[in-house]
Amino acid sequence: METNAYQAPGVEEPSAKRGYTGQGFLLLVNVVTFSMYCIAWTLNLIASGLRLNVYVARIPSWLLQASDATAPWTVVGFYLCALTFAIFSFRASKNARALGLELRFPAGATLYYHVVPLLNLFMPFRVMRDLREASNPESRERYLKLWWGAYLLARLSVIYTRVWLVTEDGQKSFRAVTTQDFFIGVPAVVSGCLSVFLLYDIHRGQSALAAAQGLDK
Numbered sequence: 047m048e049t050n051a052y053q054a055p056g057v058e059e060p061s062a063k064r065g066y067t068g069q070g071f072l073l074l075v076n077v078v079t080f081s082m083y084c085i086a087w088t089l090n091l092i093a094s095g096l097r098l099n100v101y102v103a104r105i106p107s108w109l110l111q112a113s114d115a116t117a118p119w120t121v122v123g124f125y126l127c128a129l130t131f132a133i134f135s136f137r138a139s140k141n142a143r144a145l146g147l148e149l150r151f152p153a154g155a156t157l158y159y160h161v162v163p164l165l166n167l168f169m170p171f172r173v174m175r176d177l178r179e180a181s182n183p184e185s186r187e188r189y190l191k192l193w194w195g196a197y198l199l200a201r202l203s204v205i206y207t208r209v210w211l212v213t214e215d216g217q218k219s220f221r222a223v224t225t226q227d228f229f230i231g232v233p234a235v236v237s238g239c240l241s242v243f244l245l246y247d248i249h250r251g252q253s254a255l256a257a258a259q260g261l262d263k
Contacts (some may be wrong), residue, residue: 089112155169
């Protein structure tokens with residue numbers, strides 16, 4: 047009978063399949079979704095910047111078409127990225143315990159702290175920092191604050207632009223809409239790129255620990 051990866055007596059049963067292939071595949075899904083999200087925002091920002099530049103006589107049609115085609119992904123992609131990120135984090139937290147690692151927060155904390163008002167401003171950062179430190183303590187922590195700061199800036203910018211960047215007749219001007227794109231898009235791209243790095247950091251550390259314990263076979 048085939049056993050799950052990191053099976054060990056007295057600890058929580060891991061969620062990844064044998065050889066950690068389940069978690070590796072999920073990491074790949076995250077890379078794809080976050081990459082598409084960042085590309086969509088980048089194309090949108092470039093097109094918006096060119097539209098505002100009075101010195102640009104003509105914007106390439108392919109760029110406008112690509113920007114318009116990928117624009118919905120800046121919204122839909124966010125929720126898909128959030129879903130895949132949450133699934134990976136939950137599974138990685140369970141696998142960390144199966145490896146014998148001590149965590150301050152339960153696996154469920156990777157999910158519910160994202161939806162609890164006020165706590166979702168700082169607790170997800172603490173949960174993910176705890177998971178990364180336990181899984182890969184040799185990794186540098188410096189990027190974590192930038193990752194979470196960029197994420198918060200992008201989400202808070204959504205509220206700011208919806209409330210203040212409106213003209214007197216209640217309609218958003220073209221410049222206001224473009225400003226909104228930059229307020230949200232730039233930190234969204236930064237946070238998206240660092241999210242992939244964070245998940246890879248966790249995956250790499252757990253894979254090395256499993257190999258050292260002979261639990262990845």
